[in-house]
Amino acid sequence: MSSDSHKTLKLEEVISENHNVMAEEKPVINVGLQGIYIDESSICKVDGVLGKLYYRGYSIEELANNSSYEEVAYLLLYGSLPKKEELENFESQLKANRTLSESTIGIIKSMSKKAHPTDVLRTAVSSLAAEDLEMSDNSEDANFRKAVRLIAKMPTILAVIDRTRNDLEIVPPDASLGHTDNFMYMLTGNKPNELQSKLINLMFILHAEHSSNASTFSALVTGSTLADLYAAVTSGVATLKGPLHGGADEAALKMLKAIGSPANTETYINDALAGKQRIMGFGHRVYKTYDPRAKLLRGYLEESVNSAPPDVKNLTQIALAAEEIMIDRLGQSHGIWPNIDFFAGPLYVWAGVSADLFTPIFAASRVVGWCAHMIDYWRDNKLFRPLEYYTGQLDLKYVPIEKR
Numbered sequence: 273m274s275s276d277s278h279k280t281l282k283l284e285e286v287i288s289e290n291h292n293v294m295a296e297e298k299p300v301i302n303v304g305l306q307g308i309y310i311d312e313s314s315i316c317k318v319d320g321v322l323g324k325l326y327y328r329g330y331s332i333e334e335l336a337n338n339s340s341y342e343e344v345a346y347l348l349l350y351g352s353l354p355k356k357e358e359l360e361n362f363e364s365q366l367k368a369n370r371t372l373s374e375s376t377i378g379i380i381k382s383m384s385k386k387a388h389p390t391d392v393l394r395t396a397v398s399s400l401a402a403e404d405l406e407m408s409d410n411s412e413d414a415n416f417r418k419a420v421r422l423i424a425k426m427p428t429i430l431a432v433i434d435r436t437r438n439d440l441e442i443v444p445p446d447a448s449l450g451h452t453d454n455f456m457y458m459l460t461g462n463k464p465n466e467l468q469s470k471l472i473n474l475m476f477i478l479h480a481e482h483s484s485n486a487s488t489f490s491a492l493v494t495g496s497t498l499a500d501l502y503a504a505v506t507s508g509v510a511t512l513k514g515p516l517h518g519g520a521d522e523a524a525l526k527m528l529k530a531i532g533s534p535a536n537t538e539t540y541i542n543d544a545l546a547g548k549q550r551i552m553g554f555g556h557r558v559y560k561t562y563d564p565r566a567k568l569l570r571g572y573l574e575e576s577v578n579s580a581p582p583d584v585k586n587l588t589q590i591a592l593a594a595e596e597i598m599i600d601r602l603g604q605s606h607g608i609w610p611n612i613d614f615f616a617g618p619l620y621v622w623a624g625v626s627a628d629l630f631t632p633i634f635a636a637s638r639v640v641g642w643c644a645h646m647i648d649y650w651r652d653n654k655l656f657r658p659l660e661y662y663t664g665q666l667d668l669k670y671v672p673i674e675k676r
């Protein structure tokens with residue numbers, strides 16, 4: 273026996289011994305990673321039993337009633353509420369980074385005007401990586417600067433997408449306006465009125481962060497390979513699109529419109545449930561009670577519905593009727609309650625935002641949550657690599673194609 277074959281034999285013995293040690297028993301399988309904790313984090317707490325949500329220790333009600341999106345973004349990214357100067361500095365950084373390059377605008381213009389804005393947003397966000405001069409710098413400081421660029425540019429991207437597809441002139445950012453007011457200005461060409469201003473700021477705050485949901489997890493999986501922040505955020509946008517996640521707000525409004533009138537609500541829901549359809553904007557993997565964000569939006573709608581235009585009034589009445597029926601059928605018994613996406617539609621309609629912008633607006637807000645989690649995770653990075661229990665065959669013999 274040559275010394276080489278001796279080595280091979282020893283290696284095979286070692287591998288076989290190792291294999292015996294690792295012999296597989298059927299493991300507990302958590303499909304969809306349900307109930308699995310992936311890490312510790314001090315960014316966000318979702319209390320699915322009590323229906324509470326906290327960003328860095330502050331309840332969502334506290335922030336929604338008192339704060340601006342910029343302040344909440346700072347809180348999520350850096351861990352504490354900013355002092356006056358810190359906030360001013362952060363706002364200036366955001367303003368300085370709002371403008372898009374000709375190349376990003378060109379990419380948006382080159383895409384079909386019929387494309388869903390979330391798809392165009394995903395591509396435009398991905399393209400930002402190509403022009404970031406700090407791409408090869410993976411230091412935490414550089415990643416914070418990249419996060420600021422992403423947060424600053426995503427609303428502009430969205431406004432450019434919407435203006436381009438509607439054959440309207442692109443409106444450059446206005447440095448006298450805050451983050452969300454400027455977004456509405458770039459989107460509509462007009463400075464927002466008080467209602468629009470309040471609603472969009474509220475939506476951005478409520479959507480900014482939500483722990484290890486599907487899109488944040490997806491961003492983390494991408495970043496855990498030590499890919500860059502743009503790659504992670506692009507994954508986040510892609511994952512957010514689905515109707516079981518961020519796409520539910522658009523789907524819920526579509527459903528409210530399909531119901532048409534409060535009187536038709538019960539028949540519609542009965543038929544949908546009998547046909548095993550999901551009622552969009554209801555149910556949540558973690559909240560088995562009323563989503564506190566949905567409660568805030570519902571409260572706002574109920575409070576102000578009398579001054580709303582007729583279409584918003586009608587949508588609100590349908591939503592309230594659907595809520596009552598769903599809670600009666602599936603609330604206490606199945607833990608299926610309204611989530612944030614259910615009441616968002618009528619409010620966006622009131623603010624003059626079209627339905628296919630709901631999800632990309634969600635992305636333009638959630639980008640801060642994705643970045644905060646990513647930067648935090650990189651401090652003690654571990655590649656995500658879950659397992660799959662194989663149930664197929666083994667050692668099949670290769671059959672040449674002509675004999676199959």
Ligand SMILES: CC(C)(COP(=O)(O)OP(=O)(O)OC[C@H]1O[C@@H](n2cnc3c(N)ncnc32)[C@H](O)[C@@H]1OP(=O)(O)O)[C@@H](O)C(=O)NCCC(=O)NCCS
Pocket residue numbers: 515516517518520549550551552553554555556557558606608611612613
């Ligand atoms: C969000 C969602 C995926 C979480 O669900 P989950 O905890 O993974 O639970 P499952 O998808 O396994 O559903 C469990 C059961 O509840 C039912 N269910 C869940 N959400 C439902 C809904 N919105 N309408 C009707 N039935 C629903 C399912 O049909 C399933 O019933 P079954 O056991 O008889 O098959 C789910 O509630 C859903 O699809 N909701 C609608 C989409 C939505 O609003 N998404 C936004 C979330 S913020």
